[in-house]
Amino acid sequence: xxxxxxxxxxxxxxxxxxxxxxxxxxxxxxxxxxxxxxxxxxxxxxxxxxxxxxxxxxxxxxxxxxxxxxxxxxxxxxxxxxxxxxxxxxxxxxxxxxxxxxxxxxxxxxxxxxxxxxxxxxxxxxxxxxxxxxxxxxxxxxxxxxxxxxxxxxxxxxxxxxxxxxxxxxxxxxxxxxxxxxxxxxxxxxxxxxxxxxxxxxxxxxxxxxxxxxxxxxxxxxxxxxxxxxxxxxxxxxxxxxxxxxxxxxxxxxxxxxxxxxxxxxxxxxxxxxxxxxxxxxxxxxxxxxxxxxxxxxxxxxxxxxxxxxxxxxxxxxxxxxxxxxxxxxxxxxxxxxxxxxxxxxxxxxxxxxxxxxxxxxxxxxxxxxxxxxxxxxxxxxxxxxxxxxxxxx
Numbered sequence: 001x002x003x004x005x006x007x008x009x010x011x012x013x014x015x016x017x018x019x020x021x022x023x024x025x026x027x028x029x030x031x032x033x034x035x036x037x038x039x040x041x042x043x044x045x046x047x048x049x050x051x052x053x054x055x056x057x058x059x060x061x062x063x064x065x066x067x068x069x070x071x072x073x074x075x076x077x078x079x080x081x082x083x084x085x086x087x088x089x090x091x092x093x094x095x096x097x098x099x100x101x102x103x104x105x106x107x108x109x110x111x112x113x114x115x116x117x118x119x120x121x122x123x124x125x126x127x128x129x130x131x132x133x134x135x136x137x138x139x140x141x142x143x144x145x146x147x148x149x150x151x152x153x154x155x156x157x158x159x160x161x162x163x164x165x166x167x168x169x170x171x172x173x174x175x176x177x178x179x180x181x182x183x184x185x186x187x188x189x190x191x192x193x194x195x196x197x198x199x200x201x202x203x204x205x206x207x208x209x210x211x212x213x214x215x216x217x218x219x220x221x222x223x224x225x226x227x228x229x230x231x232x233x234x235x236x237x238x239x240x241x242x243x244x245x246x247x248x249x250x251x252x253x254x255x256x257x258x259x260x261x262x263x264x265x266x267x268x269x270x271x272x273x274x275x276x277x278x279x280x281x282x283x284x285x286x287x288x289x290x291x292x293x294x295x296x297x298x299x300x301x302x303x304x305x306x307x308x309x310x311x312x313x314x315x316x317x318x319x320x321x322x323x324x325x326x327x328x329x330x331x332x333x334x335x336x337x338x339x340x341x342x343x344x345x346x347x348x349x350x351x352x353x354x355x356x357x358x359x360x361x362x363x364x365x366x367x368x369x370x371x372x373x374x375x376x377x378x379x380x381x382x383x384x385x386x387x388x389x390x391x392x393x394x
Contacts, residue, residue, distance in 0.1 A: 068142030
């Protein structure tokens with residue numbers, strides 16, 4: 001959903017201004033027209049202007065689970081929010097629930113109140129809640145969302161865990177190299193003939209002198225890289241290239257593709273089961289998946305579906321998801337039970353995603369160990385070779 005500032009004309013010709021939440025420009029015009037007014041001009045508010053820092057998936061999942069359970073017990077929405085506000089620990093979620101409660105008390109729908117929180121709640125949740133309100137199954141929708149966010153959090157944690165060990169090895173390797181090159185190696189070779197040292201030792205001593213002489217500049221350079229790299233990664237062309245590389249590089253690309261497939265399949269199944277039209281659900285999943293290369297390919301696929309092509313064929317042409325996904329969607333289209341098929345395929349890819357993250361860890365760990373061992377062996381040789389050379393001379 002998008003937040004708009006708009007200017008409109010009333011039937012008697014007066015100019016009014018206001019703010020409204022809508023899925024797109026056309027829906028904004030329709031909503032304003034329902035009130036008997038005509039949109040003259042409008043502007044979209046940027047994410048920073050809409051406010052509301054994104055809540056963690058864990059908090060959002062807990063909110064959906066608890067609110068769904070209270071509504072299922074038969075309490076009205078306002079009373080449910082009031083009860084939930086009272087039992088929530090102080091923090092960003094409690095503050096958000098308080099604002100939502102105030103808006104619902106004033107007659108706003110839950111979907112509009114959630115959208116008013118800016119980036120606090122995912123787009124998938126906003127659209128699902130809106131569909132749940134229209135169908136009258138808001139409690140069921142919230143429970144489905146709670147299940148979805150729990151599985152999404154599990155996948156996210158699995159990926160983080162898979163990358164944690166390689167990161168630690170990289171940091172340890174860097175620390176050992178700096179210590180050995182800048183402290184140990186110069187002390188060990190200080191009493192030796194500097195002109196007769198092996199080439200490897202001379203190279204590492206030169207690196208040692210460079211580190212010691214430019215330590216301040218190196219630290220500043222590292223800090224600048226920490227600041228600049230995220231900025232560079234956010235440049236459209238750079239991010240597009242990096243995201244494409246994630247799913248096309250050898251070995252790792254196949255595993256990452258499985259993770260993205262699981263995320264897309266789960267989101268699509270949740271939205272479709274929640275009453276969202278399939279093309280609209282695909283459009284929403286395109287922005288949820290978190291890869292701009294995949295999003296770009298899926299935009300082309302959605303355009304082809306709108307032109308009359310089957311969903312399975314259009315998605316298959318993108319080559320950004322595991323072929324099993326498009327095959328199962330084809331089965332669902334042909335059999336007329338696409339909703340059931342999507343649920344089953346989402347469960348399948350959730351399990352495959354876990355296996356992929358474990359395989360990713362198994363692939364990265366030996367590579368990092370080999371690199372770490374190679375670097376340390378090279379430094380040890382640089383220390384021992386001059387010693388052996390000295391013994392031979394003696």
